[in-house]
Every structure is written in structure tokens, then in C-alpha cells.
Amino acid sequence: MTDLALCDALANARHRLEAALAAADRTPDDATLLAVSKTQPAAMIREAYRLGQRDFGENYLQEALAKQTELAELSAIVWHFIGPLQSNKTRDVAEHFDWLHSLDREKVARRLDAQRPAGMAPLNVCLQVNVSDEASKSGLSLAELPALAEAVLAMPHLRLRGLMAIPAPATDPVAQRAPFARLHEALTDLRERFPEARLDTLSMGMSGDLEAAVTEGATLVRLGTAIFGARDTSA
């Protein structure tokens, strides 16, 4: 993708988010645009940063760490790890990221809490919930959610921010909204259960379903192809 195409696509993505927020009677700063830069070269991230983008999401650790090294001078960048995380890879996330969206096991949480360097702010985490009831998808069941939330809230080097979901793809807007509504409801339940916790984040909505997610209360939308174009899947 050329720099000019990226500039257009990023402007379009911002417009889409603004329009969706306005249509849902929400204020323009009610949701943050997370640019999902997996498989994209460091130069694309640098260009998006130059255009004002600050939050970037990565799925593959080795690829992300290499790009972070290349982009070390971008001091205000906020790195989100959004892919599945194996327990033997937690140290890299603890040491190099600001956010983790895909936490779904206490063992992983304990390791991250122990490995987060003392000089860094607590790692912001979202618990990933399986809202589509598909056995193959990762994420916690709604029934498992309160116990993991309680455990994470007691960990000093993690800061529980909210919930994340990747619903099964659907094209019909009504069908798209149902799992997002379930995630919002789950967050509301957690807030009632843990009123001291500041649970302010619903990480939901991608290029194909941003509008449905914003209608149902998304505060962090994760856009990849809508910003950077189609991914080269051979990479």
C-alpha cells in the first residue's frame, strides 16, 4: 500500500468510527481506533504514526518484537498484543506491550503479573470471552468469567480494563449485534460484582462489523484491512 492510500484509508476508518458513534448517540471520543498492523512492515506503522495513529495491535510475537526494535524512536506509540498467547511466551508480552486483549487463563495471568518489570506501569488486560458458543474459538465462557476477573483484580502488576471478543463472522447487521450485546451485558455484570474495579473497555469490532460493535458499546475497535488493505497471507 502506498503512503497516499494509507492516508485515505486511515481517514476513511476515522470517519466510519465517528459516523458509527454519532449514529449511536455517543460522543466522538467514546471509542479508540486500534490499528491492527500484523503482517504489515514497520514502514507502514511509522507512516500511520506520522498521520496521528497511536494505538497498534499485533498478533505474532516474533514479528511484533522485530518491528518494535525498528520503531523504538516512536515514543508515544501504544502496543497492544491481541493474538493467542502461550504460557511460555508471556515474558515478551510482559516486557514489551502496554495492553493484552486475549487473556483467558489464570496461569498466563500469574506469569504476566510476576514478569511485568517493576519500572513499568501495570499491564492493561482484557479478558477474551467466547460469545459465539463455538467450541473451536478461544476465550472464556461467560460462566468462567467472574473467577478469572477476581483473580486478575488481585494481581498488582496487571490492570483489568474489560472484555474482548472475536465473534463468529456474520454479514447480517442484526446477527452481528447479538454477540456484542452479550459481551456488553457481561461487562455490566462484572461492574456490578466488582464496583471498585474501573472496567472501562469493550474491545470489539473489526473491519467487517465495526458499526454493529459501536452500536453495542465498543470502546476500542480493532481495524486491520480497513486501514492497511488486504494482508499478504503468505507472509
Ligand SMILES: *Cc1c(COP(=O)(O)O)cnc(C)c1O
Ligand atoms: C486480525 C485481527 C483484527 C483485524 O481484523 P480486520 O478484519 O483485518 O479488521 C482484529 N482483531 C484481532 C484479534 C485480529 O486477529
